[in-house]
Amino acid sequence: MSSARKKKAHNTKKTNGNNSILDPRTLESAKTTLTNFMKTAFSQPNISTTAIVCSAVVGLFAYEQYWYLSKKKSLPGPKFKVPIIGAFLDSLYPTFEGYMSKWKSGELSCVSVFDRFVVIASTCDISRKILNSPAFAEPTVVDSMTYILCPDNWVFLNGKAHVDYRRGLNVLFTRRALGIYIPIQEKVYERHFNEWLSLDGKVEAYQMRFREINMESSLRVFLGDFMSDEVAKRISLEYFNITAALELVNFPIPLPGTKVYKAIQSRKYIVKHFIESIRDGRKRLEKGEEPKSLMDAWLQAMKEEEIECEKAGKAAPRKFDDREIALTILTFLFASQDATSSALTWAFQLLADHPDILDRVREEQIRIRGADHLNQPLTLELMDASVFLRQVVKEILRLRPPVLMVPYKTTREWPINDNYTVPKGAMVIPTTYPALHDPVAYPNPDNFDPDRWGPNGQAEKHPKNFMVFGNGPHHCLGKEYAMMHLMAIIAQASLQLDWTHYRTDKSDDISIFATIYPQDGCIMSFKKRETIAA
Ligand code: HEM
Incomplete structure (x- = not known):
């Protein structure tokens, strides 16, 4: 010290x-x-x-x-607690400025909401410590999530049970699996790009449209084509109820009319349709068809493991029923939807605001595809070759990290530094934004500068600061898929679309709805890019 x-x-x-x-x-x-x-x-x-x-x-x-x-x-924090509710009103209407002032108030600061004592960590070191100390703290979710995701959902597992379950899911994000997903994504992008173009250059807030393209990519990648377009659209709407129930504190009992009640009804609708897709997947794979989605890949991996165990005379592996699979896929939607929609919104905005960078993205795509093959199908090899595009996506995620904070809970008293012991049962929240805006790792941290990730930049020398996807035993499972999805969509858009961002005085201000968005909803118009027509 x-x-x-x-x-x-x-x-x-x-x-x-x-x-x-x-x-x-x-x-x-x-x-x-x-x-x-x-x-x-x-x-x-x-x-x-x-x-x-x-x-x-x-x-x-x-x-x-x-x-x-x-x-x-x-600890820095309110001198007194507002009787009963504490900082409840602040948590109902969180502002980015409010978060910033908390982070600036010290390495650790605190607040209390109802009976919950919350400790907020602001530095890179202490945030990483929380994420990497399973003996003292484990992830927690806001109370409403237990109702919504169901208490027996795998996301609530910790320790060995979590490690074992998670090991079985790794197969869904291998290179082989990502190779299955990329053509599915391409089809979805094309459908949505055409929808945007059909608006004939109309100027409007695109934030919701980015959310929709993202939701449909997730649904089709995770579950395939069995689900009708109507059901997919309805799920997209229903899922909104789940995001809306993500507030730090909700009415504790899910009575009809409350946000949590609505979110539970939406979850039931979503899981019912997921189960129908899973049943269809089981039948198709029985007939010997190739896997066409993440769910298929999982069903097949489980079948292969079963056969291997049988051959080796080992005990049969644990079987997952349709509901368990549906709930796990729901957690992927839960973990991916808001974060990726946020990243996509900032991606379109930042690239429109930095046309020089967008030009370099386009040039790279033209160079690696060849001018005569601009329409060639998307592949992982193309993504591997898109070195500058990867830098751009990393910089978007650094500048505007979709997940600002990850709530953990202490399982015992924890002397977290020389000055403070976090009480048992407190919420303890590591923060990503300050580490990602640390001027030592990222000089001029508020500038959008993809070259900081290139061979002449400094950013790769500070891997610890890049906490966009968390760290430790619960780090983001879908990280590679998320990077590939963001890169793929930008690559295709850069070649097929021209877009204009209509800046307002709110464009750079951050609003918080589970994750972060530009306050004006990202006002844009799109038109077809003629260079690809050939
Ligand atoms: C830009 C997009 C994304 C961001 C910024 C993001 C970020 C995060 C963060 C910060 C965590 C918490 C990590 C921790 O506690 O250390 C997390 C966990 C997780 N993410 Fe992501 N994520 C993204 C996309 C996705 C996608 C697309 C999927 C799945 C397809 C996914 C699946 C998960 C899962 C399952 C967990 C929990 C892992 C566990 O508890 O073992 N995420 N993510």
């Missing part, structure tokens, strides 16, 4: 030792006084009910402050 930090820690301890409200002895004595007062009040025969109720309410409020301050200790 540096001497400055030591001194600060020393001073904090000293202040706390001098009758500060944070001194444990002061807190303990306040607690005893309150307890005695309550006991006395209730034993008085003449005291009015109103007086007792008022005293109880005051006592509860005082206890709540005691509870909060005894956890907060010297």
